[in-house]
Amino acid sequence: MGTMGDFDLLPEDCFAHVISFTSPRHACILSLLSSSFRSAADSDAIWERFLPSDYASLLSRAVQPVEYASKKELYLRLCDHPLQIDGGKLSFGLEKSTGAKCFMITACKMNMSDFQRESCSSIILQVPTHKYLVALIADRAGLIKLGPK
Incomplete structure (x- = not known):
């Protein structure tokens, strides 16, 4: 019988491929299995797939510039702290477990x-x-x- 350490024998792109078919929530859970899963689950390639395809356009509309060190950090930031866009008339965020876009409109709009x-x-x-x-x-x-x- 193998151990969890046997996962480390597989190439990282195998892990990344598997994780890319999951949800952001499951990627975080899988990252706890082994260092190989963690490395793949933290990669920008994975988290870019979880971000909306138009995320760069939405970031360009932000009232304040958005700084982030990784795509995972950006994803989690958009989940926990919605971004004011379009002069503060709209707010944009992500639903944490699914990555669904959430827009909030101000009363003045x-x-x-x-x-x-x-x-x-x-x-x-x-x-x-x-x-x-x-x-x-x-x-x-x-x-x-x-x-x-």
């Missing part, structure tokens, strides 16, 4: 032209979450309330 209509007393934006349906309600005065739908 929302089109509230329906408030000008006489018949409109409120606008309801439904925001689905994993457990509850939440509604953002903006009344004529521009007050926004958050509550269950």
Whole structure:
């Protein structure tokens, strides 16, 4: 029977190939198996695959320059600290376990032209979450309330 040390006999690109088919979460878990997995799981080639294809364009739109030493560091930073883009009117981040893009829009960027209509007393934006349906309600005065739908 082999030991975990036998993994170290395989070339690093084998590990990188396997890890590239997983998720960011699984790459972090696999990095705990052996030094070979860790080396492959920490490589820029792997983490570039987990970043969105347009990440460079999004970084160029940042309000403040983004500094990072590795693609893994960039990925984790975008998960933990969303980036303000487009003059601060949008915020961009990543969902940590999947790498899904998350955009947050500021209230000043929302089109509230329906408030000008006489018949409109409120606008309801439904925001689905994993457990509850939440509604953002903006009344004529521009007050926004958050509550269950």
